[in-house]
Amino acid sequence: MGKRAANHCFDYLLSNASVSADYEANNGTKVEFWVTNCRLVICILSGLCCSHESVRLQPKKWIYFPELPGVGFAAANGVLWVLVTIKRRKFGLGSTLSFLLAAMGLVIVPMSASAEWYRFSDTAMTTPIELEFWAEDKELANRVGKEVLAVFHQVDEQMSRYREESEVSRLNRNAPDGPVEVSDGLFEVIEKAREVSLLSQGAFDITFGSVGYLYDFRAGKKPTDEELRSGLPRVNFRDVILDEDDQTVEYRQAGILVDLGGIAKGYAVDLGIERLVSFGIRHARLSAGGDMRLLGDKRGRPWYVGIRDPRSEGRNAVVLPLEDVAVSTSGDYERFFVDEAGERVHHILSPETGKSVQGVQSVTIIGEDALTTDGLSTAVFVLGPKKGLEMIERLKGIDVVVIDDQRMMHVSEGLVPPQSD
Numbered sequence: 001m002g003k004r005a006a007n008h009c010f011d012y013l014l015s016n017a018s019v020s021a022d023y024e025a026n027n028g029t030k031v032e033f034w035v036t037n038c039r040l041v042i043c044i045l046s047g048l049c050c051s052h053e054s055v056r057l058q059p060k061k062w063i064y065f066p067e068l069p070g071v072g073f074a075a076a077n078g079v080l081w082v083l084v085t086i087k088r089r090k091f092g093l094g095s096t097l098s099f100l101l102a103a104m105g106l107v108i109v110p111m112s113a114s115a116e117w118y119r120f121s122d123t124a125m126t127t128p129i130e131l132e133f134w135a136e137d138k139e140l141a142n143r144v145g146k147e148v149l150a151v152f153h154q155v156d157e158q159m160s161r162y163r164e165e166s167e168v169s170r171l172n173r174n175a176p177d178g179p180v181e182v183s184d185g186l187f188e189v190i191e192k193a194r195e196v197s198l199l200s201q202g203a204f205d206i207t208f209g210s211v212g213y214l215y216d217f218r219a220g221k222k223p224t225d226e227e228l229r230s231g232l233p234r235v236n237f238r239d240v241i242l243d244e245d246d247q248t249v250e251y252r253q254a255g256i257l258v259d260l261g262g263i264a265k266g267y268a269v270d271l272g273i274e275r276l277v278s279f280g281i282r283h284a285r286l287s288a289g290g291d292m293r294l295l296g297d298k299r300g301r302p303w304y305v306g307i308r309d310p311r312s313e314g315r316n317a318v319v320l321p322l323e324d325v326a327v328s329t330s331g332d333y334e335r336f337f338v339d340e341a342g343e344r345v346h347h348i349l350s351p352e353t354g355k356s357v358q359g360v361q362s363v364t365i366i367g368e369d370a371l372t373t374d375g376l377s378t379a380v381f382v383l384g385p386k387k388g389l390e391m392i393e394r395l396k397g398i399d400v401v402v403i404d405d406q407r408m409m410h411v412s413e414g415l416v417p418p419q420s421d
């Protein structure tokens, strides 16, 4: 693994709160990590290590570090060993030095008095919103933080089907009677939804709401087969007619309920990033639940994005060093209950059957914008690993990690594990 990759690893180690890292370089060329639960890490436990591998990064592809037992790496009891060999010096002395200082727990003096990472959080769209960005000035940072968080409340008011006065609810009431003029934002989201529906041959379908409203995951309620049978004829994205010139939406039949739960958070994240850019911010991470976008890198290093183990909160299945991309995860663990037959009833529904999709635990999409990655993550979840990967491989600049119900990981060609030497 190159020096840069080694730096990435250390940065990742150091970015974890519960870190008690140690560092030792063997002739300046070798470093050993012990990674557990995506936390840190005890370095150099020679003798205790049951197995390890040398790893190397390949250029031009995103690298992922699998942490699930049995995936890609030598692992014992969920503990992953990675041996990193430093071969090249890619980073200049400055960054190497600051990295070493950081490793030693020393504070690096920022350029201006209040230039630092600022963090804000909130709850909106029934999901946690997290924002982290680099700013030179505290006053500006507070203003930026407030404005970006406000975006999520605005989009919620506009696009929630649970709010009677939202634009989407008005559309659901009026569109069966004729074309309804909608805002730029809503038109953009519905247009993208249609694009993802066509790509996925209907696996993604915002009219799933016509049966989706029959579920209440908190109350453990699901529809009867009879209720599903009568609702399913109203699940068909082709019955939502868009007119680009007039910017109108019309439903071809009564009773259609459009629900943007599978795509609106991605839209809001993109808007938030736009807002950050308009303030001159160049390094940021913004997430709304499973939808995240990274602006730039983490000042000289990548951001480390963990894909959680779908069956173990607080534990990662995979870690991706990324920069300047959007990442969306759809999982069967977000909203679910287990029914009387022992089946997991969760919030991602097959438009064909109206029932929760089985066979997949989580899907993560990496792409340019969050509107696209949000829609695609839900689409691939419905399609399953085989068809889902086929669809993604046809799309330029999009990658995917699928964890199936056997806990096997499927990744697209643009992702490579660190290679053995």
Ligand code: ADP
Binding pocket: 203, 204, 205, 206, 208, 259, 260, 261, 262, 263, 265, 289, 290, 291, 329, 330, 331, 334, 347, 348, 349, 350, 351, 374, 375, 377, 378, 382
């Ligand atoms: P979240 O980030 O809320 O977990 P996901 O992107 O994983 O959202 O999408 C799940 C949400 O998508 C569901 O809560 C529901 O609102 C919506 N949804 C469920 N099934 C479909 C489907 N087949 N097509 C489009 N949207 C769907």
Ligand code: MG
Binding pocket: 261, 262, 263, 328, 330, 373, 374, 375, 376, 377, 378
């Ligand atoms: Mg989605």
